[in-house]
Amino acid sequence: MTNNYYEFFCPVKVIAGKAALEHIPYELTGLAAKRPMIVTDKGVRAAGLLDPVIAACEESGLEIVAIYDDVPPDSSTTVVRDIAKVYRKEKCDSIIAVGGGSAIDTGKAVNILVSEGGDDIAKYSGAGILKHPLKPFFVVPTTAGTGSEVTSVAIITDEKKGVKLPFTSSFLLPNAAIIDPRMTLTLPPHITAATAMDAMTHATEAFTCMAKNPLSDAYATAAVKKVSQSLLQVMDNPKDEHGRLELAQASTMAGIAFSNSMVGLVHSLGHATGAICHLPHGLCMSLYLPYVLEFNLESIREPLGELLLYLEGPEVFSATPASRRAEASISSIRKLRDALYKRCQLPRTLKETGKVLESQLEAIAEMALDDGSIMFNPREVSLDDALSVLRRAWA
Amino acid sequence: MLVKRLQPMVSHARRSYVGLMFQVMGRALQAISEVDETTRNETRALPVGFLFEMQVMPNGPKLIVEHTGDGLLHYHRDGAPRPVDLSIQFKHMTHAFLVLSFQEKTSVAFANDRMLVDGDVSLAVRMTRVLNRLESFILPKLVAERAVKEYPANLHLPEKLLSAARIYLKVATNFVETVRA
Structure with missing residues (x-):
């Protein structure tokens, strides 16, 4: 008898190829989401990479309700809390992370706060803390390397304690990863x-x-x-x-x-x-x-x-x-x-x-x-x- | 039919074996921290008062040791005095039995998702190294090779025999003290 054993899990819908971004409105609607928020960084915005995402949504009559474009390279608990505040203030109902590893990890952490409640992301740190599915969450990677769009982990720095907080849960996985060649062209x-x-x-x-x-x-x-x-x-x-x-x-x-x-x-x-x-x-x-x-x-x-x-x-x-x-x-x-x-x-x-x-x-x-x-x-x-x-x- | 009748006995035997192994390992962890400088170098990095637990989920047998300072570990036979800092949990009694009967290496059990780490992963890695060193000392080489990823090439027979004898003596003494208490 063999002792071999393994587990494999990936429920992320991968939407890849030409005009993939234009599938975002349909996919959001399928999850009853009407008021998405974009989480990204200044580099992505300056490179004009948000424009096709916004255009794709607007052409289908889907308004991007809020854009947070100040995610730093090493995202922190403060940034996550600030974004969650904007999300609540604007009554958003879903998150689209556009960027590399930091923007994606930040999107995952914000999703924890806005779904579970509270302002202290640190209390959700660790493995298996989350017990419920989170809000609709899409990821549009702008680099081709981290693979964060299909991982169930996020790392956020706790500035006060000077430590990196790991978050691990299958609920962190996005509903969809949108792979569009336009996003990595530059x-x-x-x-x-x-x-x-x-x-x-x-x-x-x-x-x-x-x-x-x-x-x-x-x-x-x-x-x-x-x-x-x-x-x-x-x-x-x-x-x-x-x-x-x-x-x-x-x-x-x-x-x-x-x-x-x-x-x-x-x-x-x-x-x-x-x-x-x-x-x-x-x-x-x-x-x-x-x-x-x-x-x-x-x-x-x-x-x-x-x-x-x-x-x-x-x-x-x-x-x-x-x-x-x-x-x-x-x-x-x-x-x-x-x-x-x-x-x-x-x-x-x-x-x-x-x-x-x-x-x-x-x-x-x-x-x-x-x-x-x-x-x-x-x-x-x-x-x-x-x-x-x-x-x-x-x- | 016979298998069905024997099943409860098998389960009971496994549970007893795992419980006994945890008791031996807990005492042996305390003992190796007293006799081996390399182990102390590893455990000195743990905060003083740090509580480490290995447990079978959900409420199965467990072992708990505490770092009391200068790399020394203390086995808590009556349970944790406060919430533990790091817990390595087997998902099922069968998984614990596979590891503790040396049918599956600890590292393979981690790779196979048989165990969960609740706490600081870097300290879990450190405690795994301590467990591996313990197993290399106290098990015959042929058995130890089934338990650890790589049997240490620099662990020679005289050192192994001497350390193992001192660890077993301390474990036996601790057991006797427990019975007397």
Whole structure:
């Protein structure tokens, strides 16, 4: 009898492709929502990305009742409370988050407050606190990497206590994720590269970590294939709508994969580096991915070898001896990183970032050991192991 | 028919086994914190008075230990004196039995969603490392390899035997004291 067991859950309706934004009014009406509020940030508004969303709603006679466009990169409990006040004052009945990870997390947290009541979001922090469905909530991602539109987690900073509050509940999942290529068309090259490598890392770790399962595998491999095939094309031709859509879908698929299989040491190191050195998450993912795969190699040789098919295609896969496929997968990821460095100087080592000191490596290693994602890394990681990976990633 | 009749007995036996294992583990956690400096280095990071619980949901057997300072843990055999700070909860008795009978590694049980963490996840990761170290010490290598993700390569037989003997002695002493009390 096998002890294998897994859980898989993703009730988010994915609305993807050309003119996807124009489906928002119909979908909101289906949930009896008539007074939506948009939660976004100034960058999204300045880039004109709200215009097609607003136009799509207005053309169907659906008025956007309120717009909050001041979500900071690290959203806080105060911001969440302020937005909830606006929501209540304007008698809104639904939320549309338009933006990257911060705007989406903020939308999730605001939805908790306006659905459950009160002004103190901190009291809903933790896992499984929410017991009821929340207000209708839609997400329109404007980056292709975080996968936040399909994850049941939000992180909000408690400014007074100086800690990050995690919120975990399946009720945080949006009713719909709207993936429209227009929303990522103007992403600058280095953000396109970093966020796509974030998706690549989500998918690769999802496919090689301990909680991998047949359903998450299907999403992970599809995501790896899409990033491999489209990223460099988009870097060379940023206005390539098809390529942009492929990357956006890859991000969503990778998000579905990792939220059902978890991630490992790349994320542990990335979270610690982000906290200590303030490096963007996607950059950290791209930076650490090959070094962690090398560290885990003997525990993940089989699945990593399988990924070669999706990274390089059937010809390279069949021409590579089975015993060398795992190493070839790592080489393929390194090759992609080199190509990105050539195009937008996306750092491949900690030294290349210019923002990390060698003296900080020990602190990063120590913090990484206490990160929740390390539990799902296929290999046990000691402080010396983490330090040796960091030293390899240094230069 | 026979299976149906035996089912309550099997359930009772599992519950008793899990309860006994929690009692042993609770006392052994206290003991390893007294004999092993590496464990103390891990537990020193816990706030003093920190209460850690492992429990089977909803009201099954549990173990509770408290960090009393300088990395030392104290086993609370009569339950928690106040609300616990961190709880690792098995969703079902069967899941606890799988882990505590070494049919499923703790890390695999986490990956399989058999357990929930209520509290600070980073401290749960730390306590999991302590539990792994305990299992590596007190279980025969062949059994320990089934319980932990990776058996520590630097744990050699003399150190293991000596530490295990000291831990078991302290556990036995604690049991005797409990009976006398």
